[in-house]
Amino acid sequence: MKISGILLIVLLASFVIVGCSTKEEPMQRPNILFIMSDDHGYQAISSYNKELINTPNLDRIADEGVIFSNSFVGNSICAPSRATMLTGKHTHINGQIDNSVSFDGSQVTFPKLLQAAGYQTALIGKWHLRSDPTGFDYWNIVPGQGQYYNPDFIEMGEKKRFEGYVTDITTDFALDWLDKRDKEKPFCLLLHNKAPHRTWEPDTLYLDEFKDKVYPAPENFFDNYEGRQAAAEQHLSIRATDMDVNYDLKLNIKGRFGLVDHTRRMNEKQRERWNKHYQPITKDFLKRNLEGDDLYLWKYQRYMRDYLACIRSVDENAGRVLDYLEENGLADNTLVVYTSDQGFYLGEHGWFDKRFMYEESFRTPLLMRLPKGYNRKGEISELVQNIDYAPTFLDFAGVEIPPEIQGKSLKPILIDDKNTKWRDAIYYHYYEFPNEHAVKKHYGVRTQRYKLIHFYNDIDVWELYDLEKDPTEMHNVFGQPEYAEAQQKLETRLAELRVEYDDDTE
Ligand SMILES: [Ca+2]
Structure with a gap:
């Protein structure tokens, strides 16, 4: 009796300890599934915005987890953003200041550190950093920007063509790798979609689903850029020929790049569905003879239909991966991340x-x-940025974060540590000018309420926005007396951040 009583107490005590530990202790060395798309604006995820598209699978991630409402990048363009995520450093430090240079793959990156700590690492889909990937046990990437239909993939250096639609194939490869991996080790899988990058070519199966949808144009679609010189001089306008009726909107008429044939990689079935969808659109367009605002709004609708149809596949394929995790008992011990390499204009300010x-x-x-x-x-x-991804993944994996990393681990926020002191401001620097899109070089600081930007190089212009009163950034209040104090604080904060992040480029 006595012994079994003690046994019972021991059993109860251990039950309590085990019970507590599963409830309170964060899972050690979880798997990491890092899904990223290319140019997926938050406006096109229904967890953020219900006006454009329903994304039930991406919403599952947010509904069962967390959604960051103040998540930013450090340099809003493909390759720089990818280099930032890999290194946890701003682009003036990791060297990838624009798309024209090749990534220095000898640098320390989070996949390398995870690999050294016993993680299996894989990269599947878009890479876009020119040099071969390093730090991955397995990689299978699309060359450059990749192709939407029957795309080429480079598997560990060997290029082959695959039949099908790129977003489906990328996910097929990811599921295949998950199945074949060494199940004794934790994994870190980077599943990086090519979609919905320009020129927004949807799966031909989804074309008709979006054909008759009408989207509300943003309030500032007809922005006249008053008081904002850099905004006035850009070339990313839907209204201008920057958005081309043939190259971007798939009309079968000559545009500013000549006559681009979007069907050149398609098989017969795909081409048949494509032509059946787009030929009547060309016909209708020629018949209407649209001009001015009517033409601009027509272009906007066409753009949105194609862009959002691409998202349809992204969402569906995210669902396939989430299902896989659940069916294979991996849901509880996997960190699932969904992001994009930056946001995107869906008509705001009249832009793409x-x-x-x-x-x-x-x-x-x-x-x-x-x-x-x-x-x-x-x-x-909280204000978070893509410099934070690398230290977050390392922290989850129990790997020491190198002091040179400029980002901060999000783990304290995610375990809900109320004592966490978080940053009050984030830094930004964009360099790719001159370029087709003519967005001038600029850097700046953003706090929860304000944003200060300095455009430089061929101009010297400052802009200040009060995001509380002017969330769509239509009124540059730089130099206005009522903002003198805020402006001075921001100028000081910006100077401090440039020292903190070691950026003297200008
Ligand atoms: Ca991109």
Whole structure:
């Protein structure tokens, strides 16, 4: 009796300890699934915005986890953003200041550190850093920007063509790798979609689903850029020929790049569906003879239909991966991250593309479903940036974060540590000028309420926005007396950040 009584107490005590530890202790060395798309604006995820598209699968990540409402990049363009994520450093430090240079793959990156700590690492999909990937046990990437239909993939250096639609194939490869991996080790999988990058070519199966949808143009679609010289001189306008009726909008008429044939890689079935969809659109367009605002709004609708149809595949394929995790008992011990390499203009200011430090391209979606033991749920409004991804992944994996990394681990926020002191401001610097899109070089600082930007190089212009009163950034209040104090504080903060992040480039 006595012995069994003691046994019972011991059993109860151990039950309590085990019970507590699974409830309170964050899961050690979880798997990391890092899904990223290319140019996916937060406006096109229904967790952020219900006006454009329903994305039930991406919403699953947010509903079961967290959604960052103040997530930003450090340099809003493809290759720089990717280099930032890999290194946890701003682009003037990692060397990838624009798309024209090749990434220095000898640098320390988070996949290398995870690999050294016993993680299996894989990269599948878009890479876009020119040099061969380093730090991955397995990689299978699209060359450059990649192709939407029957795309080429380079698997560990060997190029082959695959039949199908790129977003599906990328996910097929990811699921295949997950199946074949060494199941004794934790994994870190980078599943990086090519979609929905320009020229927004949807799966031919989804074309008709979006054909008759009508989208509300943003309030500032007809922005006249008053008081904003750099905004006035850009070339990312839907209204101008920057958005081409043939190259971008798939009309079968000569545009400014001549006559681009979007069907050249397609098989017969795909081409048949494509032509059946787009030929009547060309016909209708020629018949209407649109001009002025009517033409601009027509272009906007065409753009949105194609862009959002691409997102349809991104969402569906995210669902396939989430299902795989659940069916294979991996949901509780995997950190799932969904993001984009930057945001994108979906008609705001009359634009497509990215690059500017204005909200739509500076922001990027960030959703996470957390492993067991991480208690944070719902919206997170702290200012976070893509320099934070590398230290976060390392921290989750229990790997020491190198002091040179400029980002901060999000783990304290995610375990809901109320004592966390977080940053009050983030830094931005864009360099790619001159370029087709003519967005001038600029750097700046953003706090929860304000944004200060300095455009330089061929101009010397400062802009200040009060995001509380002017969330769409239509009124540059730089130099206005009522903002003198705020402006002075921001100028000081910007100078401090340039010292902190060691940026003397200008
Ligand atoms: Ca991009």
